[in-house]
Amino acid sequence: MSQIEELHNLGQRSFNLGNTKEALVHYNRILxxxxxxxxxxxxxxxxxxxxxxxxxxxxxxDKVLEINDYDILALINKGLALHYLERYDDAIKCYKIILDKNPNSAITLYNLASSLVKQNKINQGLEHLKKAIKIDFSYKVKASRDIDFQHIKTKNEFKKIIL
Structure with missing residues (x-):
């Protein structure tokens, strides 16, 4: 086993045990x-x-995307981070890159819906949410509990989708 493989294993083990600081040390040693x-x-x-x-x-x-500009995990996670920073336009750009190549990515459709709703683009957001649920029914339950959709929970359009 190479040193890098060993460090990956140690990093994952530390992460699994809840020791993220130690995991970061291992992953930074890899870098x-x-x-x-x-x-x-x-x-x-x-x-x-x-x-x-x-x-x-x-x-x-971004470093991952410099290496592979279509790394789905990097794009989806960057989109989520941007969403949490309330940079919804930038998050949406990440999601659209994925959807251009994979229009049936339920998680991406769901995240796009969430960012659109946070921008108060309710109808657009609900259309993408419908698509996500059509592909993966579990997003119906997720949306009903998601804080990003709380402010539209009472809207009939939202109720029709999740009930």
């Missing part, structure tokens, strides 16, 4: 060896996002 290690960049981005450090996470997702 010291190979700054273009996509998996380590993604893991660091995800850990930073988990801790609400969205701007820092975006830096890691």
């Amino acid at each position: 010291d060896i190979d700054p273009n290690d996509v998996k380590a960049q993604l893991k660091i981005g995800n850990i930073l996002s988990k801790h609400g450090k969205y701007s820092e996470a975006i830096e890691h997702y």
